[in-house]
Amino acid sequence: MLESKREMPVYLDNNATTAVRPEVLAAMTPYFLDGYGNASSIHWFGQQAKAAIDDARREVSALIGAEPSEIVFLSGGTEADNLAIAGIVESQKPKGRHIVTSRIEHPAVLNTCKHLEKQGFDVTFLPVDADGLLTADAVQRAIRSDTILISIMHANNEIGTIQPVDEIGRVARDAGVCFHSDGVQAAGKIPVDVRALGVDLYSLSSHKIHGPKGVGALFVGKGTPLTPLVRGGGHERNRRAGTENVAGIVGFGCAARLAREDLADAMLRTGELRDRMEARLQAEIPDLRINARNAPRLPNTSNIMVDYAEGEGMVISLDLKGIAVSTGSACSSGSMEPSHVLTAIGKTPGEGFGSLRISLSVLTTDDEVDRLVETLPGIVERLRQLSPHYRK
């Protein structure tokens, strides 16, 4: 059972997950209660479900400029990343054993690549600069005659850096190497056109854009040689077996449509809110630094660092006041586990201690940001006063 919600909670952790929009839930409900058929069935119930999935496929493909037939529905961003990487590697391994990726990928990509390393594949984990950026040149230099896959995320979940995916796409095409991009944090937050980006595969998640959890999609460009991971019936054009999560897919489709319709407004609004929030926090908190500030950044994402205060302490203190954010680093099992992203942009574990990620959405209100801006400075000051190192 859900504990009763705190009064007027402030939710600023939208890169972790988002609220399902009421319109999305309303679109989903009939497919639990009435149109609950199996989309493979030939009767009325099945055909209702099939038509709903087709509609959702059009909406999701429209969000990223793809053809509906290039969208494979599956369980979420993690499965999309797994299918893209393992599916290409499986089909391309006769041609080579080398993969190019970056050090700041989501664990769904990083750990899939590390698993393949253990299987004898060679993986190049490209470094990034101090703002989390990597260049198409660096990707080009990493490509070898036996490279079979490039996987570079579009936008980073922790610091928001947007990679030059279009330039990397050209490099990949020139080299004739399959190119996957994890677009889980980008799609619905910035314009995405898979043709302009030149990607062969692109991962999407529903719950990052106000859709339900447990559903996502992989864009698989026409002619991309992908071996399925989940075998069974012929669902999703033989690319992902299993009875479709009809209501979930419907919700994803609705969320994708709303995200596409609201995109320009949402970018402007969250970007302005974020910039104002950062300016006010910097004015209120001495020695506050903003990560990835000099790179193209997601408009909704802010990653800040303060010294002499620790991230989990700030998160818990904010939570006790009803404000939800997250931290990149947490100490556990006697070891600091600094975020691999903050480490990759050159932060020491000590700096990583004091990091906070604040992520907005189209539903974020001015009042929510105000409450954070009014609350955080006092928390930082309290924690700094507790520190034996702080002298001010």
Add this chain to the structure above:
Amino acid sequence: MTYSDKLLDYFENPRCVGELEDADATAEVHNPVCGDTLKLWVRVADGKVADARFKAQGCPAAIATSSFATEMLIGQDLDSARRITREQIADALGGLPASKIHCSVLASDAIRAALDGLR
């Protein structure tokens, strides 16, 4: 990972924070891996801990265990103070998540380091 209400109270409203100018012993212990630091000040009179204060930088568990251990120390005779274990500290705070046990070690280490400095 969840913390007890008591632990959260000691994190939000830590007792015995500060420095003792007339301390008889101080100790600073540091966990080089996770970065937690605890500095402890102790004043001794008549074979007992007359007063103690702390400052700490670290996660909520580190701050709460440091505060609780410092409070626990005051009034104890030196022998029993030296016998304070990390389990006593953790148990009194309603237990610690497994990944945070090391935070209570910091507190018990600091107590022993400070009292050893008296000799």
